[in-house]
Amino acid sequence: MISTREKILNESLDLFAAKGYHGTSMREIAKAVGIKGSSIYNHFSGKEDIFSELFNYLAPLNLESEKFQEKFMAADTDPLKVLNYFANIVIEEMQDNNKVKLLKMMLRENNNPVVKKRLQSRMKNNIERITKFFAQLQQQGKIKSNLEPAFTANEFVSALIYYRMRYLLFELDSFEELKEATQKHICFFWENIREK
Structure with missing residues (x-):
């Protein structure tokens, strides 16, 4: 009941x-x-x-959670595996009708002070976590030393947001196209930042 x-x-x-x-x-x-x-x-x-x-139950993934911190900050991290793990969660969120409803509403109403405040906070926290992840990879010599971790984090996330907006707001892509574009982004991104 x-x-x-x-x-x-x-x-x-x-x-x-x-x-x-x-x-x-x-x-x-x-x-x-x-x-x-x-x-x-x-x-x-x-x-x-x-x-x-x-928002607490349905909003876009929260990288402050313990499970994400363990995954992102493990010393023996396989970077490509982690990026794929992150992307798969982003994709899976698009299969949850309730998450999709909330995300669509928030994207349409991003200027509403209540919505904007929540979105800004989540985005800021997530970018900080991803920046730390890239900084750690840089210290371990796994990505190019000339990259700026904060810029790299923003570049990584911006394409994922773009593909989600194409799917959610503009309905330009099918779910399969969203999935394929996300996976291509991960491969392209990793190839261009990894230390060879």
Whole structure:
């Protein structure tokens, strides 16, 4: 049996996806759930609280998590394997309908202060982690010594974001094309940064 809290999250996600974060009211969420408008506040303090919980569960991958830190910062890291691991997670996220709904909404509403703040924070943290990964590879002599780790991290991520936007927002590619482009990017990128 789904709890009222879960129903609120599910209905909010659908409404956010259909009408946007800004265009959805707490009253509409309560109505979709089938509860009184005031009852929703027994579960969440407001729309931002609902969005925060959805973001925590569904937002793009969080490289601050322990599992990613272990994978990225292991001393015996196989760089190509790690880059492929990262790319595969990005691809897998595109098969989760709820993640896709939230990502589409966030990309469309990236100027909304609530959405923007969350996206900026996640992006900043992820770039910092990837920068550390490339700095470590450089110290180990696995990538070219003349590369700037922060620039390398941004270059790596920017193509992945571009392919996701082509798939999510502009619907220019099929899922298979997204997958193929992502894998080609990894191979091309690694060939151009690795120490030969």
